[in-house]
Amino acid sequence: MYALDELEQAYVSAQSDPEFQATLDSYRKNYIGRPTALYFAERMTEELGGAKVYFKREDLAHTGAHKINNALGQCLLAKRMGKKRVIAETGAGQHGVATATASALLGLECIVYMGSEDVERQKLNVFRMRLLGTTVIPVDSGSKTLKDAINEALRDWVTNVEHTHYVLGTVHGPHPFPLICRDFQSVIGKEARQQIFEAEGRLPNTLIACIGGGSNAIGLFYDFIGDENIRMIGVEAGGTEITPGMHAARFAGGVKGMLQGAMSYVLQDDWGQIGSTHSVSAGLDYASVGPEHALLHDDKRVEYTYASDSEALEGFKACARLEGIIPALESAHAVAHAMKVVPDMPKDDIVIVNMSGRGDKDVDQAMRFILPEESDKF
Amino acid sequence: MNRIEARFELLKTAGKTAFIPYITAGDPTIARTREIVLALEKAGADVIELGIPFSDPVGDGPVIQEAMMRALETGITPGDVLELVKSVREASEVPILLFTYYNPILAVGEAEFARRAAEAGADGVLCVDLPPEEADTHKAALDAHNLCTVFLTAPTSTDARLALVAKQCTGFVYYVSRMGVTGEQAALANDLNTAVSRIKKHSQVPVAVGFGISKPEHAREVASMADGVVVGSAIVRMIGELGDTPEMAGKVGDFVQTLVEATKA
Numbered sequence: 001m002y003a004l005d006e007l008e009q010a011y012v013s014a015q016s017d018p019e020f021q022a023t024l025d026s027y028r029k030n031y032i033g034r035p036t037a038l039y040f041a042e043r044m045t046e047e048l049g050g051a052k053v054y055f056k057r058e059d060l061a062h063t064g065a066h067k068i069n070n071a072l073g074q075c076l077l078a079k080r081m082g083k084k085r086v087i088a089e090t091g092a093g094q095h096g097v098a099t100a101t102a103s104a105l106l107g108l109e110c111i112v113y114m115g116s117e118d119v120e121r122q123k124l125n126v127f128r129m130r131l132l133g134t135t136v137i138p139v140d141s142g143s144k145t146l147k148d149a150i151n152e153a154l155r156d157w158v159t160n161v162e163h164t165h166y167v168l169g170t171v172h173g174p175h176p177f178p179l180i181c182r183d184f185q186s187v188i189g190k191e192a193r194q195q196i197f198e199a200e201g202r203l204p205n206t207l208i209a210c211i212g213g214g215s216n217a218i219g220l221f222y223d224f225i226g227d228e229n230i231r232m233i234g235v236e237a238g239g240t241e242i243t244p245g246m247h248a249a250r251f252a253g254g255v256k257g258m259l260q261g262a263m264s265y266v267l268q269d270d271w272g273q274i275g276s277t278h279s280v281s282a283g284l285d286y287a288s289v290g291p292e293h294a295l296l297h298d299d300k301r302v303e304y305t306y307a308s309d310s311e312a313l314e315g316f317k318a319c320a321r322l323e324g325i326i327p328a329l330e331s332a333h334a335v336a337h338a339m340k341v342v343p344d345m346p347k348d349d350i351v352i353v354n355m356s357g358r359g360d361k362d363v364d365q366a367m368r369f370i371l372p373e374e375s376d377k378f
Numbered sequence: 379m380n381r382i383e384a385r386f387e388l389l390k391t392a393g394k395t396a397f398i399p400y401i402t403a404g405d406p407t408i409a410r411t412r413e414i415v416l417a418l419e420k421a422g423a424d425v426i427e428l429g430i431p432f433s434d435p436v437g438d439g440p441v442i443q444e445a446m447m448r449a450l451e452t453g454i455t456p457g458d459v460l461e462l463v464k465s466v467r468e469a470s471e472v473p474i475l476l477f478t479y480y481n482p483i484l485a486v487g488e489a490e491f492a493r494r495a496a497e498a499g500a501d502g503v504l505c506v507d508l509p510p511e512e513a514d515t516h517k518a519a520l521d522a523h524n525l526c527t528v529f530l531t532a533p534t535s536t537d538a539r540l541a542l543v544a545k546q547c548t549g550f551v552y553y554v555s556r557m558g559v560t561g562e563q564a565a566l567a568n569d570l571n572t573a574v575s576r577i578k579k580h581s582q583v584p585v586a587v588g589f590g591i592s593k594p595e596h597a598r599e600v601a602s603m604a605d606g607v608v609v610g611s612a613i614v615r616m617i618g619e620l621g622d623t624p625e626m627a628g629k630v631g632d633f634v635q636t637l638v639e640a641t642k643a
Contacts, residue, residue, distance in 0.1 A: 272485030
C-alpha cells in the first residue's frame with residue numbers, strides 16, 4: 001500500500017508539472033511519432049457497403065503498438081521518482097518491448113517477466129527486448145502465461161519497491177495503475193477527436209476496439225465518454241467457443257471477482273479459483289479486464305461483445321488484402337467485429353476502429369491458420 | 379473470547395511467546411493435512427495457520443506457491459478445507475487461523491464464508507490480499523461469528539496505516555518482517571525490535587512476526603521481541619520434500635518441536 005500511495009502522489013504531482021508534461025509531449029511527437037494517422041479505409045468501406053470506416057493507426061507508433069504511450073509515460077514517471085530500475089510483465093511481448101525501448105531511451109535498468117510458454121511462442125519479441133538491453137525472465141509457474149508473469153512482477157515489486165517502479169502494461173491492477181495507464185493512453189482518443197473533425201467536420205457515430213486488459217480501448221473511448229450519442233463497442237477474445245478454458249470473453253463468461261489487486265469481471269470457477277483462458281491472440285488472453293471497463297459495462301455506456309479466433313483471422317486476412325495493413329491479431333478482433341456490424345449501418349455513418357498494433361509479431365501464428373500449406377515449407 | 383484470543387491470554391499470563399506454524403491444506407492430501415495438524419498440536423504449536431490453496435497466490439514465494447499448486451491438482455476446494463477443519467475439531471481444540479486470498483471469499487460471499495468457517499470450527503481469517511481499508515464488511519461478517527480478523531503490516535507501513543491495521547485486527551497483528559513475499563531467509567531483518575514497539579504503540583492485540591523465519595535460532599531471537607513467531611515456508615518445504623508418506627507428519631512434528639522449544643526458551 002505504501003508503494004501505491006507513493007506512486008499516486010508522484011503521479012498527481014507530475015500531472016500538474018508543466019515541465020513533465022512538456023517532456024512527455026516532446027517524446028510523443030519526436031520519438032513515438034504522434035499524432036498517429038487517422039486513416040480512411042476506403043476499400044474496406046466499399047467492400048462492407050455501410051458506414052465509412054476509419055482506422056486510428058496506433059500500429060504506426062514506435063515499436064508498433066499503442067503500448068509505448070503508457071510505457072514511456074511510466075518510465076518518465078519512474079525517472080522523476082528517482083527509481084533507476086523498472087520491471088514489467090508481458091504476454092505477447094508488445095508491452096515488454098515498449099518498456100525495454102523506453103528504458104533504453106531513458107537509461108533505466110529493465111527486467112521483463114514473461115510466461116515461459118509465451119517466451120516460446122514469441123521468440124522474436126524476446127530477442128528484441130534483449131537487443132534493447134533488457135533482461136527477460138521466463139516464468140515457469142501456473143499457466144506460464146501473462147497472468148503468471150504479472151504475479152511474478154508483483155512479487156519482485158513488493159521486494160524491491162524502494163528503488164524499482166513496476167510499469168504495469170494495462171488498465172488493470174491496483175489503484176492508481178488503471179488510472180495512470182488510462183491517462184497515458186487517452187492521447188489516442190484526444191487525437192482521434194480532432195482528426196475526425198478535420199476529416200469529416202463532425203464526431204463519429206461508433207468506436208470499436210479490442211479488449212484484453214483494455215488499455216487501447218479505454219485510450220480511444222475515454223475522450224468520447226461524455227458524448228452520449230456515440231456508440232462504443234469493446235471486442236473481447238471469443239476463442240474457439242464460450243465454454244470455460246476456451247475463450248477470454250470476461251463479460252460473456254465471467255463474474256465479479258478480485259484478481260491481482262483489482263475488482264472486475266473475472267473468469268473463475270464457483271469457488272473463486274481463476275480460470276484458464278484461450279485466444280489465438282496472446283494479448284487478449286487474460287482472465288480479467290480493467291475495472292473501469294466493468295463500470296462502463298454496468299453503466300451500459302459501452303457495449304461488450306466478442307470475436308472468435310476464426311473471425312479474428314478473417315479480419316486479419318481482409319485487412320491485409322483490402323488495405324495493405326497487417327494488423328496485430330488483437331486488433332484483428334476489432335476489425336472482425338466491424339466487418340460484422342458495418343454493413344448494416346447507414347452510409348453516412350462514421351466508424352473508428354482502433355488499429356492498436358501491427359501484425360508483424362503474428363505472421364508466424366497467422367500463417368499456420370491462414371496458409372497452412374505455405375507454413376509447412378518453412 | 380475465541381480459541382486464538384484465549385491462547386494468547388494464557389501465554390501472556392505465563393510470559394511465553396506463541397508459535398504459529400503455517401501449512402497449506404491439501405498438500406499432499408487432505409488426510410495427510412489432518413495428520414500434520416494433529417502432529418503440530420502435539421509438538422506444541424499454539425495456533426495453526428491453515429492455507430486455503432488459491433490459483434494465483436501473488437503474496438507467496440515459490441515454496442508456498444508450489445504447495446498450493448500441488449494441492450489444487452488434487453482437486454481440493456475451499457469447501458474441502460472447511461470440511462477438514464470440521465474433521466480436526468473431532469479430535470482437537472487447537473486454534474485454527476484460515477489463511478486465504480480474497481477471491482475465494484468473494485465467490486462464496488463474505489457473510490456465507492464467515493458462517494461456514496465458524497460452523498466448521500475455525501477461529502479466524504487472515505485474508506492476505508484484502509487491504510484493511512476495504513475490509514469493513516469482511517470484518518463485520520467475521521465479527522458476527524466471533525472469528526478473529528488478522529491483517530498484515532510491513533516495514534513500510536506508516537503510523538496512520540498501523541493505526542488502521544490495529545483497528546481492524548482481532549486476535550493478533552501480523553508483522554511482515556521484511557519486504558517481499560513469503561520465503562526463508564538466511565538472516566533476520568535487523569530493526570525488528572523498533573518495528574514491533576512501533577506497532578505496539580497502536581495495537582492492543584499481540585504482535586506476531588513472520589516472513590523469513592526458518593531456523594530455531596531465528597525463532598529464539600524473534601520470540602524475545604514479539605508475542606508470536608510464524609514459520610511457513612521452511613515447514614512447507616519439508617512437507618513437499620517428504621511427500622505423501624506415512625512418516626511425513628511425524629517428521630514435520632519433530633522439526634516444529636525444535637522451533638517451539640526455541641520460541642519458548
